[in-house]
Amino acid sequence: MKSSLLLTPLVTLLLATTLLADTISLRDGKELTGVVVEKETFKEVSYKKGRVNQTVASNDVRSISYGRTSKEYQDGMTALENGENLAAASNFLAAAEDEDLPDHVRASAYAETGDALLAANDYASALKYYDALLSTFKDTRHLARALNGRGKALFFMRDFAAAKEAFDKLASEASSKGLGQRWGLEGEFYSLWASEADPKTAKGKDFVAAYKALRDQAASVDPGLANRCALNMGRAYVRKNDVDSAERIFQEIIDKRLGTDAEVVAGAYNGRGECAFAHALAYVKDERRKSDAIDAFKEARLDFLRVYVSYKGVEREQPEALYMAGQCFLNLAAIDETETEAEFQGRVMLKRLKDGYPLSEQAKKVEGA
Numbered sequence: 001m002k003s004s005l006l007l008t009p010l011v012t013l014l015l016a017t018t019l020l021a022d023t024i025s026l027r028d029g030k031e032l033t034g035v036v037v038e039k040e041t042f043k044e045v046s047y048k049k050g051r052v053n054q055t056v057a058s059n060d061v062r063s064i065s066y067g068r069t070s071k072e073y074q075d076g077m078t079a080l081e082n083g084e085n086l087a088a089a090s091n092f093l094a095a096a097e098d099e100d101l102p103d104h105v106r107a108s109a110y111a112e113t114g115d116a117l118l119a120a121n122d123y124a125s126a127l128k129y130y131d132a133l134l135s136t137f138k139d140t141r142h143l144a145r146a147l148n149g150r151g152k153a154l155f156f157m158r159d160f161a162a163a164k165e166a167f168d169k170l171a172s173e174a175s176s177k178g179l180g181q182r183w184g185l186e187g188e189f190y191s192l193w194a195s196e197a198d199p200k201t202a203k204g205k206d207f208v209a210a211y212k213a214l215r216d217q218a219a220s221v222d223p224g225l226a227n228r229c230a231l232n233m234g235r236a237y238v239r240k241n242d243v244d245s246a247e248r249i250f251q252e253i254i255d256k257r258l259g260t261d262a263e264v265v266a267g268a269y270n271g272r273g274e275c276a277f278a279h280a281l282a283y284v285k286d287e288r289r290k291s292d293a294i295d296a297f298k299e300a301r302l303d304f305l306r307v308y309v310s311y312k313g314v315e316r317e318q319p320e321a322l323y324m325a326g327q328c329f330l331n332l333a334a335i336d337e338t339e340t341e342a343e344f345q346g347r348v349m350l351k352r353l354k355d356g357y358p359l360s361e362q363a364k365k366v367e368g369a
Contacts, residue, residue: 020067022047027062037064040104040141042177058141059180066105070095073109080112083313085120089113093129104141107133111142114149118156121315121357127153144170144183151190156316160198167191182222189214189225193232208236227253227264234271238278247275266311270320273303277324284335294336301328308349322353323362 024032024045032047035054039046044055045064066073076091089112095101096109110133117126130150133140140146151166171187173179192210195201215229230249237246253260253268280296283289307314307321329346332339354363 022067023065024056025062025064026056026060028060032056037066037102037104040064040107041139042141042143042179043139045141059178061141064108066108068102069105070098070101072098073101073105076109076112076116080116085116085315086122089116089120089122089125092116096129096132103137107137107140107142110136111140111145111149114146114153118149118152119313119315121156123153123157126150127157143177144174144179144186147173148183148186148190151187151194155190155194155197158197160194161200164191164194164198164201167194182218182225185214185218185222185225189218189229196232196236206236206240208233208240211236223259224261224264227256227260231264231267231271234268238271238274243275243278247272250275262311263314263316266307266314266317266321269303269307269311270317270324273300273307273321273324276300276303277328280331284331290335294332297328297332297335301325301332304328319353319357319360319362322349322357323365326350326353326366 020036021034022037024035024037024047026032032049035047035049037045037047038053040058042058044057045061046053046055048054072091073095076088076095079085079088079091092109092113096106096113098106101109110129114126114130114133117123117129127150130146130153133142133146134150147166147170151163151170154160154166155163167187167190169187171184171191174181174184174187192207192214196205196207211229211233215226215233218226218229230253234246234249234253237243237249250268250272253264254272257265257268276296277300280293280300283293283296304321304325307317308325311317311321326346326349329339329342329349333342333346336342350366353360354366357363
């Protein structure tokens with residue numbers, strides 16, 4: 001009994017130390033557990049394992065789970081896991097501004113704030129906090145992440161020239177500061193997308209070949225980026241009215257969706273739905289193909305509803321899913337007498353669009369109709 005009592009404080013201390021320890025997850029799948037992170041820069045992460053000082057290249061780090069944070073930081077992580085982006089951003093911001101926290105934890109909190117606001121489509125606020133991170137912690141491990149995030153915020157604010165400049169800087173910094181090839185490819189991808197989206201630079205250009213070349217380059221380095229290139233290839237085919245080619249690309253993404261980013265998969269389902277909708281519009285012009293039109297509208301509706309129901313966390317795809325699902329319902333109401341509730345359901349979809357995403361391009365279409 002005596003030895004047991006003597007060991008209790010030691011066991012308690014060991015448990016406390018374990019709970020306060022950090023975990024560094026590496027890109028090769030390994031984990032450095034029971035460590036204490038002391039400093040992070042875009043070059044390396046410095047940490048202690050026991051009494052030994054060690055480092056790991058930041059480019060080799062996938063993520064870091066901190067044992068010593070704050071209630072706000074932990075609440076932010078919980079909100080993020082629950083898909084509550086605005087609540088997550090609020091908590092992470094409080095942590096970012098908490099000067100009692102280590103600088104590397106505060107920098108991480110700023111990065112999480114920006115990412116959560118970006119996911120919530122609050123682009124102006126996201127840009128503000130990415131800039132706060134870059135100005136407050138100039139050598140942050142999250143340098144590439146912040147440059148990428150601010151470029152995306154500018155892109156979705158439709159400031160395509162500024163977005164391209166931000167992504168070109170990301171590609172340049174990736175090379176000059178050794179941030180990693182994947183970040184360089186990321187910068188190239190979004191710079192290409194910004195050029196495609198900008199009417200001033202896109203006119204008369206065919207971007208399919210450029211996306212294909214980048215996809216092939218990224219395939220062995222960053223499969224997720226390769227899938228995003230494929231998604232944009234599909235969308236480029238849609239704009240060229242090459243529906244069959246687009247449909248094949250979207251189907252390939254869906255067939256290989258396990259392990260693929262939810263944003264890409266949701267985009268592929270919306271894309272496949274748009275292809276089916278295009279087929280339906282073609283069929284509906286021929287009275288002999290009325291049943292084909294009905295089937296195609298139903299296929300399209302299923303894809304859009306899948307995005308609305310199963311990919312709610314991908315807010316950027318929600319306006320398109322709601323708008324197009326509404327259009328499917330309304331078209332079915334007009335040509336299929338068995339769809340007795342379709343018009344009502346279509347109006348419900350469009351109301352949810354206007355209520356939930358009033359500033360979206362799709363909501364503006366509804367208002368102008």
